[in-house]
Amino acid sequence: MDEDERGLRRELAVTLLGELERLTDALVADIHAHSPLYASGRPVSRADLRVTCRRNVELALKDLGGLREAGCRIEAAAAETGRLRAEQGMPLATVLKAYRRGGRVIWQAMADRMRDRSPAEQRMVGDMAGAVWETIDRYSSVMADTYRITTLELQHREDSRRGALFEALLDGRGGDPAVAAAAADALGVPRRGRYAVVVVAQDPAAPADPAPALEAVGLWSFWRPRGERLAGLVRLGAAGTDAGTGAGAGKDPGTGAAGTEALAKVLRRDLGRAAGISPPFEELTLADQGLRLAVRALGTLPPGGAEVAELDERLVHAVLGADRELAERLVVRHLDGVLRSGAERKVLLETLRVWLDTGCSASRTADRLYCHRNTVLNRIGRVAELTGRPAESGEARLGWALALRVLELARR
Numbered sequence: 001m002d003e004d005e006r007g008l009r010r011e012l013a014v015t016l017l018g019e020l021e022r023l024t025d026a027l028v029a030d031i032h033a034h035s036p037l038y039a040s041g042r043p044v045s046r047a048d049l050r051v052t053c054r055r056n057v058e059l060a061l062k063d064l065g066g067l068r069e070a071g072c073r074i075e076a077a078a079a080e081t082g083r084l085r086a087e088q089g090m091p092l093a094t095v096l097k098a099y100r101r102g103g104r105v106i107w108q109a110m111a112d113r114m115r116d117r118s119p120a121e122q123r124m125v126g127d128m129a130g131a132v133w134e135t136i137d138r139y140s141s142v143m144a145d146t147y148r149i150t151t152l153e154l155q156h157r158e159d160s161r162r163g164a165l166f167e168a169l170l171d172g173r174g175g176d177p178a179v180a181a182a183a184a185d186a187l188g189v190p191r192r193g194r195y196a197v198v199v200v201a202q203d204p205a206a207p208a209d210p211a212p213a214l215e216a217v218g219l220w221s222f223w224r225p226r227g228e229r230l231a232g233l234v235r236l237g238a239a240g241t242d243a244g245t246g247a248g249a250g251k252d253p254g255t256g257a258a259g260t261e262a263l264a265k266v267l268r269r270d271l272g273r274a275a276g277i278s279p280p281f282e283e284l285t286l287a288d289q290g291l292r293l294a295v296r297a298l299g300t301l302p303p304g305g306a307e308v309a310e311l312d313e314r315l316v317h318a319v320l321g322a323d324r325e326l327a328e329r330l331v332v333r334h335l336d337g338v339l340r341s342g343a344e345r346k347v348l349l350e351t352l353r354v355w356l357d358t359g360c361s362a363s364r365t366a367d368r369l370y371c372h373r374n375t376v377l378n379r380i381g382r383v384a385e386l387t388g389r390p391a392e393s394g395e396a397r398l399g400w401a402l403a404l405r406v407l408e409l410a411r412r
Helices: 003-017 020-034 046-064 070-088 092-114 125-170 177-187 211-216 256-270 284-298 315-322 324-339 342-357 362-369 373-387 394-411
Strands: 192-201 220-226 229-235 275-277 281-283 308-310
Touching: 003 020, 003 046, 003 092, 003 125, 020 046, 020 092, 046 070, 046 092, 046 125, 070 092, 070 125, 092 125, 125 177, 125 220, 125 229, 125 284, 177 284, 192 256, 192 284, 211 220, 211 256, 229 284, 256 275, 256 308, 275 284, 281 284, 284 308, 284 315, 315 324, 315 394, 324 342, 324 373, 324 394, 342 362, 342 373, 342 394, 362 373, 373 394
Parallel strands: 275 308
Antiparallel strands: 192 229, 192 275, 192 281, 220 229
């Protein structure tokens, strides 16, 4: 750039700086005319936009005119604008469009002043136009970089806040109304709704992520690792519907089967991990109870498998597994004689299990085991003899059924 062009730029910049208020008003009006979002005044008010536009036009003119320290101040101002607009939630594309409108207004003002210039000065117009857009591009680039970095920082901060409030719910601090309200707001869900907690057995080498599969069927969820498990809060469908499908379930919405069957179906199909599901609950403040019950449900499953346990479908298993000492005592009390019967043990236990599962029907048990009805009766009689309990007794049948469940859990 020769001395003549440098002098012309400085002259134009000084002249236009004298018209700074008019140019600022023109730019604000131009941005409003081309951006419905800016024109709405939300999230950027007209006063906020005018302050930013005035500063930007002033710095851009000083930069074009070669006035002192303008370049460094432009980058600082651009960074500040990028940070502010990211915090306000203004889309980056909309902000960049506003910068382009600013370049247009500045260039139009300079071009108007060049119309009556000499031919030699008018030959400099092309270079001056390039200088205007170089300034706008540099300004836009710094602003956009800062905007993106701020967005990442805000997202990380929000993720941390959401995670902390989620942990507060699971730790039982949701009883504080302020915590419950903040958690609902951060997670974007109502305090009252239909929820369940899910606990998944984690493989550290291949951590599970159930969220995409659940989202695909319309189930919102939020997940965080807790030790060797993954804990999730799932918002279920409306009461009386099969969540994710909209089909009427026709079941009591308070039961686990009705409230969590769609959730369990998706987890069984797509998760590939053992998982426990709590019964549905209707207040976020009950998330800690949901966590405890989901852990109890998971505890009824064998390690390393991929089954999904709904607690309400495995209450007996959960109760029997809660106290190992009492469970073992139950087995000794009701099946000790059979367990010590040597070669008979296996066939007697299998026959007893099928007989109880078929409603104590000798005929149906015989069909299932491919033997004669009298053989079944003889084996059940032998169980009664070894345990000292009559087969006709409801108390005996209950004890045998529970003891068999304990043996099943022990095998798992």
